[in-house]
Amino acid sequence: AQKITQTQPGMFVQEKEAVTLDCTYDTSDPSYGLFWYKQPSSGEMIFLIYQGSYDQQNATEGRYSLNFQKARKSANLVISASQLGDSAMYFCASSGGGADGLTFGKGTHLIIQP
């Protein structure tokens, strides 16, 4: 079974600073996908970024980038120039590896301060 670990339950960051949210995963399958989702207080899960296990380059989507270190089994999310609207729960998730559905971490509660 896959396992996702997010070690930061909460983070406070000053507006306009860069933020790194940690995520490590545990799978023995060579083929898998890694995702980051944002969940504001409204509850909807918003897809941010995807990284495939065979992708050679780190994924980027606007202000979001994924720092993929395969040997370390790490897939950290980097948010550049944070904004007040970035305050939310952030979940790292994985697919594949024989797992049914997406496997989620416990999440990181990010609060951006003015």
Next chain:
Amino acid sequence: KAGVTQTPRYLIKTRGQQVTLSCSPISGHRSVSWYQQTPGQGLQFLFEYFSETQRNKGNFPGRFSGRQFSNSRSEMNVSTLELGDSALYLCASSPRNQEADTQYFGPGTRLTVL
């Protein structure tokens, strides 16, 4: 393109009752997955439907069931509700062309069992 829609958004039921939640996927998406989110257990996979067939199922009792219609719309049913079923139920759709397809989530249905 319209996103994933879920109805109702909020629901209050009493123990022993049953409930049906509905999910309409993004147009063209054939896979619908359901997740339960609680403060204690986090996000857990319930089941996935693809082309009207249950493809995967998580570790939930038989009181949780679902189905998918020919237009890809899906419903999930919970019978004999228990207090522990209070949760945010999230539906996600994907094209399901390959295992690592991104899943796009709806706003969720918040179920409260009294």
